[in-house]
Amino acid sequence: MANDAKYAGRRRANRISMGLCWAAALFGLSWLAFILGALLWNGVGGLGLAVFTENTPGPGSVGGGLANAIVGSLMLTVLGVLIGTPIGMLAGTYMAEYGRHSKITNVVRFINDILLSAPSIIIGLFIYELVVVPMHHFSGFAGALALAVVVIPVVVRTTEDMLLLVPQQLREASIALGMPRAHMIFRVALAAARAGIVTGVLLAIARASGETAPLLFTSLSSPFFSLDLGKEVANLPVVINNFAGSPYENWRQLAWTGALLITITVLSLSIAARALTAQGTQR
């Protein structure tokens, strides 16, 4: 009898705790649904051709779009990724190929992991001190540099991880055929790790295109359409930040629409990246 009660008690504890785990999973998923639902609900209404053809409206004016901010965001992200990716790939290559067992690799990996999760507003302050203060004005160039600093740790990490997955025999075989090391790395190791590295770059693009804090006091924003990186460049995250708190109805609508656009971009990039890794591991 006593044993039966004990068993029942244990079973009950198990059922309750496992029920809570189910509840936790539902809790987590429902937030995602809630956020995406709110974005669609509030953002879709503002979608229209004008969003892509007209510039951000001035205070108190009617209508307007996000054309300058979209183009500005694209410019900053592309430039940031173009600066950050080669540096990140080279550093990751050193860590996995030349200096695999050296002390410096361990130190760089440790520091890189910290940079990877460091608060992004710190990066904004850093580029402000480094670029904006000496140049005496905000610029798109500074914004792109800030995004490059966001991109570098992501690319370093994935490049190293992916190169470490390349079988050692491939390297030995190509060295045995007399291939110089640099050629082996380019033609064999990096080629074999290509899918994984592309994934990393996609994730880096996703991360950079949603970042707001590093742009707040580097690129700032501007109400005009401009391709000049020497001046302030409009960009989606900062426009959303400025418009969301405004009293104007059309500004707030544009903030929601911009938020929807960014989220769609970022989430489809990260889903694409995951699909790519899934393919890579199946092979």
Next chain:
Amino acid sequence: MTDMAVHIAADKSTAVRDRARALSTLKATDRIFHWLTFLAAVFVLVLLGAIIVSLVIGAWPALSTFGFGFLVNERWSPARDIFGALAPIYGTLVTSIIAMLIAVPVGLGIAIFLTELCPPKLRRPVGVAIELLAGVPSIIYGIWGFFILAPILKETLQPALIDVFGDIPGLNAVFAGPAYGIGMLTAGLILAIMILPFITAVSRDVFQTVPPVLKEAAFGVGCTTWEVTRNVVIPYTRVGLVGGVMLALGRALGETMAVTFVIGNSHNISASVLAPATTISASIANEFQEASEGLYTSSLIALGLLLFVITFIVLAAARLMLARIEKKTGG
């Protein structure tokens, strides 16, 4: 005869020379590439050094004016050039603690769900969906929190908390009204949702490092899933779990845009979690553009330096712990 011999010898020597030249170019490119990659790796270290140096230089005027008092002074008065960091530090700590209190149990629960309970077919989609929460940019959490979540909390959760704890001494100060919607509790809740994926991902990964034999042995002697999780899986992965939690804490401490929207930006220290407050990162994001040159800007950079030092320590500790569990499974 001799002519031909000379010819062959000449041919041979040009071939040897060509070969030597080709080899030396290859060697040179090899060396250049080696150096290039080495420089890029060193650049990562330089980057960290440059960040610290630039923050220290920027923060120096404030630090030398206020000294240690900067950390313990509550007053933040731009008009009189008096700046103290206590209120932002307090707000940062309280919001992060609230976030951890919610996110750690829920994140662990999801990880247990994914490793033990979830039907295998759903495992990947559910895992990816949770990870997508980490992919949503923080500004999105900000405007969602400001326009959607805060008004809901103002009408539902917050009045309920004020009612329930209103008569309990101690707790009635923690949940003192009025309900603004925005404030430390809302910021903490949003932070919890944002760091949930990090806790889940790390815990799931370390759960998978538990040797199946251990779990099977426990199941074999009649343990329930819960008992196996509590007495085998969690003790085995403790160090890694703490590492994951610290990693998430590092994120919560430094999160900027989402918090800026819902924290209320007030440099007051209030015992109530429903009151508006400010955090280190929210102060910087809010005030930096308007700050006058000189002591004001410098104080904000000093806040940034402080945040960087705190997150550096937390993240470094997290990485060291995670490295320990990696070693355990590796060797």
